[in-house]
Amino acid sequence: MNRFKRAASCVVLGLALTVSVGCSDNIALVGRPTLQLDQDELFAEIDRIDTSSRQIHLRPNDSRNRVVGYSADARVLYHDQEYPIAELESGDKVSMQLKQDSRGNSYTDLVRVHESIRDRSR
Numbered sequence: 734m735n736r737f738k739r740a741a742s743c744v745v746l747g748l749a750l751t752v753s754v755g756c757s758d759n760i761a762l763v764g765r766p767t768l769q770l771d772q773d774e775l776f777a778e779i780d781r782i783d784t785s786s787r788q789i790h791l792r793p794n795d796s797r798n799r800v801v802g803y804s805a806d807a808r809v810l811y812h813d814q815e816y817p818i819a820e821l822e823s824g825d826k827v828s829m830q831l832k833q834d835s836r837g838n839s840y841t842d843l844v845r846v847h848e849s850i851r852d853r854s855r
Contacts, residue, residue, distance in 0.1 A: 773830070773831040773839075774828060774829070774830055774831070775791070775793065775799075775801070775828065775829050775830075775831055776793065776794065776826075776827070776828045776847075777791035777792055777793040777794070777799065777826075777827060777828075778791065778792045778793075778824060778825065778826050778827075779791060779792075779821050779822060779823055779824060779825040779826075779827060780792050780798065780823060781823055782818060782819065782821050784818070784819050786802075787802055787803050787804075787805070787807075787818075788800050788801065788802050788803070789801050789802075789803055789818075789821070789829075789841075789844070791827075801829065801831065801839050801840060801841055802834075802838060802839065802840035802841075803818055803840060803841050803842065803844070804840060804841070804842040806842060807841060807842045807843065807844065808842070808843050808844070809821060809844045809845075809846060810843065810844070810845050810846065811845070811846035811849060818844070821844065821846070822849070822850050822851070823850065824850030824853070825846055825848070825849050825850050826846070826847045826848040827844050827845060827846050827847060828844075828845050828847060829841040829843060829844045829845065830843060
């Protein structure tokens, strides 16, 4: 009987250790920042900018036109310089990291110009 209790105790202890080791990885994640998987990188050509509705009309490579909103504090970076959104021009080749607002609409707060239409026109 004593051996049976000892064997049962060993099995229970082994099972408890197995479960606790398996769960310890999840416990370590508590409080750590998570990756934001809802962000998407979009490469496209500017079609036009609508500053009154804060929207950028784009022509992505897949030829489906797309409209992306931009935040009030959105920035444009080109050659390590910062510009207002209104200076983007039709034909500029840009990339932007898309985020989603509470309604599920895409928007950006940073546009990177890879090739300006002015540079190609020269």
